[in-house]
Amino acid sequence: MGRNGGCIMYSEKVMDHFTNPRNVGELPDADGVGTEGNPVCGDVMKIYIKVADDKVTDAKFQTFGCGAAIAVSSMVTEMVKGMTLDEAMKITKASLAAALDGLPPQKMHCSNLGADALHKAIEDYRSKQK
């Protein structure tokens, strides 16, 4: 066991975002909402964004899943605030994992859905603009 009493398989940054997740909850007046994942096989992430002048002004999340899934959700909502939509679309699984100082290999795919959920939220917003 490492610091925080946490599991040694996770970096301190993952444990920090898991134990003190940022931006938890719903955004009732969200401009875009994206859900990724499936509780039957693992994790589910729901991401809410507010958009103004083509920029993400606020982001929140709700996640069902393991420590990595919650940390990824927290990190993606932190990262995306202030980004333009095009910049946000460039966030990837790899960049999220890197921002968390890495994820265990078995968690890279099933728990690292933050980018996909975010991109779905942006697509949701864009589809409403047409």
Added chain:
Amino acid sequence: MKKIYMDYVATNPLHPDVLDAMMPYFKEEYGNPLSLYPPGLNARKAIEGARESTAALINAKAKEIIFTSSGAESNNFAIKGIAYALQNKGTHIIVSKIEHHSVLNTARFLEKSGFAVTYLPVDENGLINPEDVKKAITNETILVSVIHASPEIGTIEPVAEIGKIVKEKGIMFHTDAVSTVGNIPVDVETINADLISFTAHQFYGPKGAGALYLKGGTRIVPLIYGGIQEGGRRAGTENVPAIVGMGKAAEIAKRNLQTRMDHVTPLRDKLINQALTVENVFLTGDRENRLPGHASFVVDFIEGEAMLLLLAGKGIYAASGSACSSKALKASPVLISIGIPSHRAQGSVVFTLGEETSQEDLEYFNESFPQIITRLREISPYAKGWEGTEDASCTAKK
């Protein structure tokens, strides 16, 4: 920070008297038990003493005990050893769906080698119906293997009754008693088994020491060939300190069995009652036929690994059968077998108690556990319900 170990089903701490008994065999008594000079003879004597007390724990004869390295080895040995010994008589084996991996994976190996295997279902409490065993038996059946108690859901199976049915048909009966021996009474006279697997670290003995009870006169094919150790049935220079430790742990377990059960049973009941006061928390396994220190639950709308991490953050060490907390990233087959859908199996959490568990521990648990559930449910998109996820199927790549 507090440190509350609630994972006795994973392993037990070593009893201090067991360590004391083992120490001389790491140090001065290092002889090979096959050697004919005093250090060897002393080691031989120590092994035979350990065999006596290990046998006594289950009311067996010393010569019916074969020492192994683990419960998993004993299970492999029992199933492969009987299958190969009796393959000319028949090639059908019966096991339950809630066996340990060391039984299930051995059965799957034998299937690939030409044996047929029937996997018995269990009811919603994890109980095997002895009538199902009777129905599954064919003229080809040579072995039935049923777990004595599930480490995941705590259910104690009616093995004596199943054994009686199996023995009436003249078929070999094995039980994986890793979770029960040293924790509840196990007596070879009443359990009707020809083979019983068990391991020392489930009753405050060392890891690396297991045993297989093999009823006198039963023929078995070895798993490990080599020298004449263990009567030629399990070759390899004996792990003398571990075997001595198993013997000592068995002696203490036999003496303290009732006291240990009387200690953990009321604590378990209290923990179960406390946990069930939280909304949408459900007990898994049988309420009555249950290991004395075992409390297992499904907590709806949240995931097990996240629970374990937050519990560990509070110094409480527990286990889970959730997909994310398993290396295989698959929901526990035991939970699926008792009818819990995969998404709910994600909320599995298992607390197992032992000698060092105290009333104060339970008070601390009772404060911490509901807080953790609330915290994770605040994050969960399902806090208000599963909203139709029952129909979802898993298509994600792992």
